[in-house]
Amino acid sequence: MPEEAVEPKTSASSATSHGVGAPSTEISTEPYDPYKNRTLGKISDMYAFLHLVKCSFGTGVLTFPYGFKNAGMVLGFVIGIGVSIFLIYCFHMLIKNMMRIAADKRVPYINYSEALQISFETAGGKWAVMAKYSSIFVDSIIGLYHFGICTAYVVYLVASCMTMSRHKEFAEGAINIPRTVTTLIWVVPLFMINLLRDLRLLMPVSLLGNITTMASMLVIVYYIVRPDDVGFSKDWQYVGTIEKAPLFIGTVLFAVESFGVIVAIEKDMEKPKHFIGLFGVYNISMTVVVIWYLFIGAMGYWKYGDSKIGTTIVLTIPPDEYLAVSLQLTMILALYCSYPLQCYVVFDIFWYTYLEPKVKKGKYISELAFRFAITLATGLIGLTIPKLDLIVSLIGCVCITFLGVIIPALVEYNYFVVKHKWEKPFVLVKDVVLMALGVFAFLVGTYTSLYGLYQES
Numbered sequence: 001m002p003e004e005a006v007e008p009k010t011s012a013s014s015a016t017s018h019g020v021g022a023p024s025t026e027i028s029t030e031p032y033d034p035y036k037n038r039t040l041g042k043i044s045d046m047y048a049f050l051h052l053v054k055c056s057f058g059t060g061v062l063t064f065p066y067g068f069k070n071a072g073m074v075l076g077f078v079i080g081i082g083v084s085i086f087l088i089y090c091f092h093m094l095i096k097n098m099m100r101i102a103a104d105k106r107v108p109y110i111n112y113s114e115a116l117q118i119s120f121e122t123a124g125g126k127w128a129v130m131a132k133y134s135s136i137f138v139d140s141i142i143g144l145y146h147f148g149i150c151t152a153y154v155v156y157l158v159a160s161c162m163t164m165s166r167h168k169e170f171a172e173g174a175i176n177i178p179r180t181v182t183t184l185i186w187v188v189p190l191f192m193i194n195l196l197r198d199l200r201l202l203m204p205v206s207l208l209g210n211i212t213t214m215a216s217m218l219v220i221v222y223y224i225v226r227p228d229d230v231g232f233s234k235d236w237q238y239v240g241t242i243e244k245a246p247l248f249i250g251t252v253l254f255a256v257e258s259f260g261v262i263v264a265i266e267k268d269m270e271k272p273k274h275f276i277g278l279f280g281v282y283n284i285s286m287t288v289v290v291i292w293y294l295f296i297g298a299m300g301y302w303k304y305g306d307s308k309i310g311t312t313i314v315l316t317i318p319p320d321e322y323l324a325v326s327l328q329l330t331m332i333l334a335l336y337c338s339y340p341l342q343c344y345v346v347f348d349i350f351w352y353t354y355l356e357p358k359v360k361k362g363k364y365i366s367e368l369a370f371r372f373a374i375t376l377a378t379g380l381i382g383l384t385i386p387k388l389d390l391i392v393s394l395i396g397c398v399c400i401t402f403l404g405v406i407i408p409a410l411v412e413y414n415y416f417v418v419k420h421k422w423e424k425p426f427v428l429v430k431d432v433v434l435m436a437l438g439v440f441a442f443l444v445g446t447y448t449s450l451y452g453l454y455q456e457s
Contacts, residue, residue: 034099038108041268045281048265052258052285056293057213058338059152060255062312062331063389064293065300069309070389071248072240076297079245083252084290087404088283090434091257094408095266095276097415104419112263113138116407119414127414139349141402142260146345147378148395153335153342154190154382155391156312158182160328163315172311172387173456183383191375193340194347195368202340209337212330216314219327223317224299233305246448249441250393253400255293256286260345311388346374386456390449397445405438 043051068076098115102108110118113135120131161182162171170178196202240248262282266275275281300313310316314331317324351370359366385391413431416424 032103032106034102034108035273038272040270040272043265043269045269045271045274048269048275048281049285051265052262052282053288053292054210054214055258055261056255056289057217058255059149059156059312059335059388059392060251061217061293061296062156062314063251063392064255064297065304065309065313065316066311066389067248067251068297068301069236069306070240070244072237072245073298073301074238075240075245076248076301077294079248080252080290080294080297083249084256084286086437087253087257087400088286090405090408091262091282092276093412097408097412101411101415109267111267112407115411119411122418123414124418138403138407139353141399143346143349145259145395145399145403146342147374148391148399149342150339150346150374150378151382151385152388152391152395153339154183154186154378155385155388156335157186157332158382159312159315159388160332161186164319164325164328168315171315174386175383180383183379187376187379189336190339190379191372193336194343194371194375196340197367202344205337206341209334209341212334212337216327216330216334219323219330220296220300220313220317223324223327224296224303224313232302233308235305235307236301237306243448246444247389247393247452250396250445250449251389252293253396253404253441253445254392255396256290257396257400257404259400259403343371343374343378347371384453386453390452390456393445394449394453397442397449401438401442401445405441406435409434409438 064080071079094112094115097119098110098112101115101118102110105118116138117131117134120127120134158179159171162168162179167178170176193205196205266272266282269275269281277283296313300316301309304310304316308316314328317327319325319328347370351367355370356363356367382391409431413428413435416427416431420427422428
């Protein structure tokens with residue numbers, strides 16, 4: 001899963017075009033270039049590349065070997081590459097249409113939520129009625145996405161503790177007393193770290209999380225490729241079952257599309273034109289990320305096979321060596337340090353944007369209560385999740401299908417249907433197909449994940 005470096009005001013409705021540059025007041029017939037009028041950020045091409053690669057190392061990659069078990073070796077590569085290319089294309093489409101709308105409005109920058117709202121207003125008719133609800137909808141999906149990430153972290157933290165304490169049989173499956181107690185114990189330190197309200201105080205925590213995550217990745221690779229008496233398993237299949245394969249689609253959606261951090265980096269680059277393009281920063285970084293994910297997924301599945309592979313590659317490695325125990329402890333520390341960064345987005349959207357303005361008295365106590373409620377909710381919901389791969393797939397299918405596929409296609413459709421009518425039928429037909437595929441992935445993936453939750457519980 002994406003470990004996103006979150007910036008203040010992460011809600012879709014809070015970052016406006018005026019924060020990036022002032023709108024042009026000149027009346028001119030000359031084409032308007034938003035890039036030339038934007039207030040440039042401070043992120044270099046190299047830093048953007050490193051940050052995009054780093055933010056993709058998390059719970060998502062840990063579940064890829066199990067995802068290959070669900071899809072099979074060959075179908076796993078097909079789904080992994082196909083869904084990744086699909087998401088990358090949709091993000092290109094989103095950025096280009098955000099720039100087109102900004103050029104039409106003669107402003108340096110518009111954010112994701114504004115692009116959707118303006119596209120509804122431009123389309124007119126029944127679409128215009130939906131414009132005022134678009135920001136709330138986008139904020140809710142982004143908030144749900146990060147809440148889901150926090151829940152996945154709790155599931156992993158609890159499962160790791162159960163495994164290390166030699167109670168692996170209680171780590172997954174139906175709710176049981178040992179897992180319930182462990183979850184409630186974890187709520188306390190998670191709430192304490194969630195009391196860090198200033199983003200600047202979270203930066204050292206984030207740095208520690210990044211270092212421990214990268215160290216864990218190196219140890220995982222060592223365990224996969226090191227020579228031993230067992231060698232690579234022959235207990236694997238080319239194509240998985242039709243019932244399980246859709247779960248891997250959700251896993252890829254969850255892992256590859258670090259939506260919030262990608263948009264934030266593009267906004268704050270020194271040379272934003274270098275972000276999008278055939279050999280742009282985004283394409284190069286995503287190529288590295290996808291290759292890395294497929295390598296870990298395929299090699300992990302090949303190493304341990306159907307009979308031994310666990311829901312995460314870390315929990316698959318037997319904790320009978322000091323290095324294996326160190327790996328599990330390091331991943332626990334990494335996810336614990338990353339947890340408040342993901343929760344920060346939830347607090348920023350739901351508390352600071354929507355709830356705090358309505359609270360007249362006792363704001364501090366109310367905020368503490370809200371922070372505790374969110375922390376407790378991630379624990380209780382995580383307790384009901386029998387396996388990590390199911391929550392990862394569910395988050396990907398519910399949130400990323402909208403943020404990464406359906407909404408970008410809808411923005412372009414609304415823009416072109418008004419500006420060009422049916423002069424460009426290929427674009428409109430393509431957008432309809434993309435939206436249909438997004439809805440299909442949402443329905444099939446969500447059903448498969450929920451059915452898996454029902455079966456495992």
